[in-house]
């Protein structure tokens with residue numbers, strides 16, 4: 001008894017008293033408010049060391065909260081890409097809605113178990129309501145269902161596994177199965193194929209047209225040829241908003257093809273999907289509603305913090321068949337109408353993810369989300385035109401909110417390599433680069449809900465200044481080298 005009581009005394013330190021909780025939440029609030037308020041003037045990218053953090057050890061005794069918050073402030077939140085910032089326009093930026101953070105605090109503090117309806121009908125209802133809403137955004141029928149995941153990679157994995165299980169692909173037939181995508185497919189699809197054993201299938205990289213979209217004529221021809229060879233065309237993975245350029249594959253035409261050959265049509269719309277909500281952009285996604293499965297990332301274009309993806313499957317039975325394993329010790333939980341999230345993916349215990357989407361959507365209403373999405377499309381178009389008019393070489397007009405540009409007349413990419421380095425050293429706005437058909441391009445991805453006209457004008461100013469710097473340095477150094485020779 002004595003030992004139990006001793007242990008209890010120490011263990012109770014895990015529940016801070018009311019006064020301590022009050023201090024910690026007050027300091028946290030101050031910290032977050034300062035962080036959010038400074039975002040408009042903070043750089044998009046900063047270098048710095050994280051030495052104090054690296055030398056930290058987990059010890060027997062606790063450390064003061066102020067000390068831990070100080071390390072977060074100086075060595076975590078101030079070093080690297082500021083991904084909560086509207087000045088992050090590299091890769092695919094994320095969101096970070098403050099109201100979602102509030103929801104996370106609530107979800108974690110009450111710790112409802114959101115895996116099984118029996119345990120928390122409300123938490124499961126919130127998640128399932130979000131899934132039903134997302135399915136309606138895509139244009140899916142009521143028989144559709146899905147799963148809220150940690151992100152697009154896991155969402156794609158769940159979809160790919162559902163395809164494999166639906167067609168009964170196994171060691172005996174995998175080598176005859178054929179999967180089609182383009183070189184612009186996100187690498188998480190390759191990972192998903194690996195993890196599901198489908199990398200053993202025949203993988204066809206379908207060429208893209210001059211707009212970086214899947215060439216459907218070649219797709220059709222390839223499927224015909226594969227059928228003639230006795231192979232089994234199984235799956236087309238289209239992308240609605242490629243990571244590199246924001247290109248949307250011809251969804252409606254791909255839907256025709258998949259229908260004709262009875263193939264599975266999967267769309268990776270992790271980045272692009274939510275633009276279907278932007279006024280005037282719906283028609284770009286025509287055919288999405290005909291797909292068999294689709295992936296979207298609320299932590300990108302719904303502006304939710306990291307840790308939010310979604311997979312939707314047209315026929316919920318396919319999803320359930322691929323994920324449902326009834327364990328004996330869980331028999332109390334059966335027999336309810338609601339679909340259990342645990343039956344729709346690999347996770348059993350899970351974060352109460354629905355709340356971080358449900359709270360902001362209900363609190364703000366849809367209108368500001370739609371406006372922000374339409375604004376992103378227009379800002380990207382504005383950036384693209386201004387960059388072109390300022391003498392940059394530009395790629396095709398953006399399908400969505402990614403524009404690519406480069407310093408022209410640079411066949412070996414050397415100037416653009418210097419250019420991207422200079423942009424990273426500058427850091428006011430963070431941009432990233434990509435290589436398409438051996439040309440190095442700089443990308444401007446307008447995704448954050450905190451990116452407005454002011455941030456785009458800053459980006460334009462920054463790229464012009466750094467271009468001029470690179471060109472004048474390039475000129476000087478080549479003159480000097482010529483002189484030395």
Ligand SMILES: *Cc1c(COP(=O)(O)O)cnc(C)c1O
Pocket residue numbers: 092150151152153154186188239241242243268269270271297309
């Ligand atoms: C971001 C992205 C992914 C990967 O999603 P994560 O949420 O980073 O796992 C997949 N596909 C596309 C098109 C993406 O833009």
